[in-house]
Amino acid sequence: MSKIVELWNEEELPIKDGIYFANRESFSLSVQFYPNLLIEKGKKFDLVSFLNENPDYLTSIDITKKIKMNTGEICLLGEGSYGSEGFIAYMTSDEHLKWVMYFEKSNPFINAIELPNRFLEVESSANYKIIIDLKNPIMNINFRWSDYL
Template sequence: MSAIERLWTDYNLPTLDALHFPDGRSYEVEMDSAAPSGMKLVEAFDLEEFLEEEPGWVTPVDGQRSVPLTDGGVLWGGEGAHGSNGFCARLNADLTLVWVIFFQVSNPFTEVQVSGDIAVFNSTSGVSITVDINDPLRSVST
């Protein structure tokens, strides 16, 4: 089980701007309002190594908005422990992760709009993140 899967079993996420997959891939991302997706890719990193060095950099998350998908899964937007935290996720029907994106200063994502394979997550502070729900890496500017 990967580090992100272990954290997700208790609905916790690392407290850093990143995109995570249950297969162990993690990527630093940053918000970028000039990018079509609203974010850009910084670099890949090892989440296991990060958590060994910074075990306290974890926050519980709570979903604020859920949108069902035709495959039985859901898109989920919400918040972390601090009012400035926000996350966007795609979950399987059993609520296990397909992918998750966390931002430290986006504010909670409380609106989710889906059109085909594209989802737009909007936060309470006006941050807008657009992702391909099947592969959010396709959405991220480099």
């Protein structure tokens, strides 16, 4: 079992902006929320090594929304224990974690809509939306402010 799956099963996530795959791959995300939203893929890193060096960098999570996709897969949204955090998790149809994105200052994610061609639009309580390519979530992340929709 990978470390992220172990943490997920304990309802915890690392406090590090990133995307964490059940297959043990982790990538940092460089995130700027103000004055303009900008999300960029960072470097691959080893989650186990990160947590060995930073054992207290964990947050408890609350799942606030569960959305079943047309494919049968499941999207879970929620928040961390510090209030400013948010996460997007993507699960198999039998509820095994595929990947989870965590943002320390995104605010909770409150809704998601499945778009054509396996895209997912996720809305934060901070009034912006992130569009994720479910075929390749790490390479194709887009975003937009809800005010412009």
